[in-house]
Amino acid sequence: MSVTQAYAHADAPADPLALRASGFAALGPGFYAAQAPTPLPAPYWVASSAHVARLLGLDVDTWRNDAALQLLSGNRMRADTPAIATVYSGHQFGVWAGQLGDGRALLLGESAQGLEVQLKGAGRTPYSRMGDGRAVLRSSIREFLCSEAMHGLGIATTRALCLTGSPAPVRRETLETAAVLTRVAPSFVRFGHFEHFYAQGLQKDRYESLRALADHVIARHYPECRAPAHTPAQTYAALLRAVSERTAALLAQWQAVGFCHGVMNTDNMSILGLTLDYGPFQFLDHFDPGHVCNHSDTAGRYAFHRQPAIAHWNLGCLAQALLPLLADEGQAVAALQSFQPTFTREFLRRMADKLGLGADAGAGAPDGNPDLAALVGQLLQLLAAQRVDYPIFWRRLSHAVASGDFEPVAALFAERSGWERWLLSYQEQLAQVDQAQAADLMLKTNPKFVLRNHLAEQVIRAAQQGDFTPLRTLQTLLENPFAEHPGHEAWADFPPDWAASITVSCSS
Structure with missing residues (x-):
């Protein structure tokens, strides 16, 4: 089907999703630029999420029709409300980058449920700078899968309704084909939106737009x-504190599951504490605290173990942006003071669940159970020293607590004496809780399936050949990662040797 033909469907509804203008658009034209999507030839369905379709009130059996395909590929404009690209600024790799904005994302509107629907890869916008505004099939598959995988893990995230493809060529390191991802979230507002209007206000000592946002x-x-x-001022300070605590809780989730974001720039940080913008992400294979998943991050700024500190630094940038609305700097500093205790508390709580110790482990306060903190610290040091596979360790430990047989876990360690010493300490704490309940909690907390890089690479290669x-x-598997899914054990196995050669960068 040609692009001209795609626009010619006069009998199809202009918006099969029944979207309305977003609440963000009501802020006014200073916050965005109206922009029509750039059409793509011969669009086709790649993937969709029934879960997200239900969130939007869609009929999961019928919504994927041609009208929806054209709309969500950028081939049909909504008649009543134009798509918009929002403007923001930000710090990238710790350096002020000035004005940025949605360079390849267009906000179509808002659903009746209050969810914003955004196209990623639908063409150039006024904020594309030197970019082409497109997304490629490879990186779009990664973001589609990870959005839904994170939700399956119970981690706060933007969602993905669907992914469409097109044979249109897009140049990255090599020539690839285009794709458009439909993202869904209550809001796509970032720290960088606040930084932008703070920077604007500095030029004229007027902060009406910052306050309106x-x-x-x-x-x-x-x-x-x-x-x-x-x-x-107290209201805006309360906002900063709430964002800080949501962000701390999110980082605790990332660290517990072994997720590396890869590009924690301030323009990639959600004001709602959602995981936002899946570029060069990775779930750890062997446990390596210093792992850098982004090939472009040559200085290792966003290494796995640095993520909580970077989040706190980013919150400092947000605090600076909000200063004109606060009483003084002291109020901003006070609003961020809860970040570290919130992170520590949430991280220990999640690690207690992973160990089957749960609420009985006393993780309700950062120092509520020093034995638990020591147990977790010793374990992570042990896993790092012996380069133990992180997802497989936790899943085997879960089954070991259920069966009483710890040999499959011990087999993961080349040198067992450290493991055996740790196991004795662990069993002392485990003896204080109900073993069956502990095993059940662990199997619901430690996933069998995570989106490892080699799994994403395998499905990408197949999709590039037309096999979805x-x-x-x-x-x-990722939508329900804690289930056993008999017959799919290969998807939960150790990564092959070639997985170590996979590189992802900011262009991914």
Whole structure:
């Protein structure tokens, strides 16, 4: 089908998703630029999420029709409300980058459920700078799968309704084909949006836009921050504190599951504490605290073990952006003070669940159980020293607690004396809880299936040849990663030797 033919479907509804103008658009034209998508030839369905379709109130059996395909590939404009690209700024790799904005993302509108629907890869926008505004099939598959995989793991994230492809060529390191990802979230507002309007206000000592943005975010997503007794400054300080604590909880989730984001620039940080922008991400294979998953990150700024500190640094940038709305710097500093204790508490709580110790482990406060903190620290040092496979270790430990047979876990260690010493300490704490309940908790906390790089690479290679069956299989496993899924053991096995040669970068 030609692009001209795609536009010619006069009998099809202009918007089969029944979207309305987004609440963000009501902020006014200073916050965005209206931009029509750039059409793609011969679009086709690659993948979709029934779970997200239900979130949007769609009929999972019928919504994937031709009208939806044309809309979500950028081949049909909505008649009533134009798509918009939002403007923001940010710090990239620790350096102020100035104005950025949605260079390849277009916000179509908002669903009746209050969810924003955005196309990623639908063509150039006024903020594309030197880019082409396109996404390629390879990186779009990675983001589609990881969005839904993170949700399956219970980690806060943007979602993905669907992925469409096109034979249109797109140049990256090699010549690839185009794709458009439909992303869904309550909001795509980033730290960088606040930084942008703070920087604008500095030029004229006027911060009306910054205040309007903060008021919008509070009204839509943090109404509890506007308490009757609060002064305006206290309300904005409460927003900063709430964002800080959500971000800390998110980072605890990442660190516990072994997820590396790869590009934690301030423009990739969600104001709602969601995992946002899946570029060069990776789930750890063997446990390596210093692992850098982004080939472009030559200085290792976003190494796995640095992620919590980088999140705190990014929150400092957000705090600076909010200073004109606060009483003084001290109020900003105070609002960020809960980050570290929140991270520590949430991380220990999640590690307690991974160990089957749960609430009985006393992880309700950072120093609530020093024995637990020591146990976790010793284990992570042991896993790093022996380069133990992180997902397989936790899944085998879960089954070992259920069966009482720890030999499959011990087999992961080349030198067993350290493991045996740690196991004795662990069993002392395990004896204080119900073993059956502990095993059940562990099997619901430690996934059998994670989106390892080599699995993504395998389904990408198949998809590039027109075979989407492996993609659908992996999607099913990742949507319910704690189930056993008999017959799919190969998807949960050790990575092959060639997996170590996979590189992902900011162009991915």
